[in-house]
Amino acid sequence: MSLEGRNAVVTGGGSGIGRACAVVLAGKGASVAVWDLNGEGAEETVAMVRDAGGKGIAIEANCAETGAIAGAAERTRTELGPVTVLVNNAGITKYVAFVEMTEDNWDETIEIDLKGPFLVTKAIIADMLEAGWGRIVNISSSGMQSGSPNMAHYLAAKGGVLGFTRALAAEFAGTGITVNNVPPGFIDTPLMRRNIADPAEVAKSMPMKRPGRPEDIAHAVAYLASEEAAYVTGHTLSVNGGRYFG
Numbered sequence: 252m253s254l255e256g257r258n259a260v261v262t263g264g265g266s267g268i269g270r271a272c273a274v275v276l277a278g279k280g281a282s283v284a285v286w287d288l289n290g291e292g293a294e295e296t297v298a299m300v301r302d303a304g305g306k307g308i309a310i311e312a313n314c315a316e317t318g319a320i321a322g323a324a325e326r327t328r329t330e331l332g333p334v335t336v337l338v339n340n341a342g343i344t345k346y347v348a349f350v351e352m353t354e355d356n357w358d359e360t361i362e363i364d365l366k367g368p369f370l371v372t373k374a375i376i377a378d379m380l381e382a383g384w385g386r387i388v389n390i391s392s393s394g395m396q397s398g399s400p401n402m403a404h405y406l407a408a409k410g411g412v413l414g415f416t417r418a419l420a421a422e423f424a425g426t427g428i429t430v431n432n433v434p435p436g437f438i439d440t441p442l443m444r445r446n447i448a449d450p451a452e453v454a455k456s457m458p459m460k461r462p463g464r465p466e467d468i469a470h471a472v473a474y475l476a477s478e479e480a481a482y483v484t485g486h487t488l489s490v491n492g493g494r495y496f497g
Contacts, residue, residue: 255280258327265289277303338388386428387431395413421485424485433472435463435468439462439464
């Protein structure tokens with residue numbers, strides 16, 4: 252599954268799943284622009300990309316702010332060239348009971364987790380249309396499919412990402428652009444550890460008896476970004492260790 256000659260953008264690539272996606276895509280031959288609000292984290296990811304022999308650039312950007320996205324896209328095109336692989340990974344997760352949830356909680360999550368992918372995709376898709384080839388992979392959440400308490404705002408946003416994925420897949424199916432969705436299961440990331448101190452202990456009740464690794468998601472993303480997945484679009488590729496089926 253070679254991605255030689257492809258330029259990729261990974262949002263939220265400064266840690267966790269986004270970092271793994273950037274490193275794995277680079278390992279397949281893609282040049283990778285790592286966009287993250289945490290500029291230091293983005294630089295660390297790019298150092299890992301380069302240590303593995305890949306090419307990457309780090310861009311500090313708020314992936315839910317139009318001006319920042321436009322600047323990041325311009326710099327990416329200048330330094331790497333047109334973008335034909337996009338991984339919309341940037342997002343936030345905050346557990347809040349619904350009766351305690353504020354309008355600000357709701358708006359912040361929708362802004363970053365749903366509006367962000369819309370804005371980033373708008374800024375990038377012209378490159379794909381011009382090339383007649385593109386891969387968009389949106390990262391959603393397994394909770395979107397199974398439901399989860401204290402996450403109404405987050406799962407509403409991620410459910411929107413699923414609808415966004417299917418709408419774009421249908422709209423651009425004849426252009427050489429595919430649009431797919433990966434909902435991670437229980438993945439051991441720094442973001443998860445802010446809410447769960449010992450993911451390995453929690454995972455003992457799950458079919459595979461272990462939490463997922465960021466690389467488990469990254470390899471699914473790399474497949475969907477490849478030429479081998481040219482006839483796959485509008486698809487939800489669940490990576491959850493058998494936690495649920497469907």
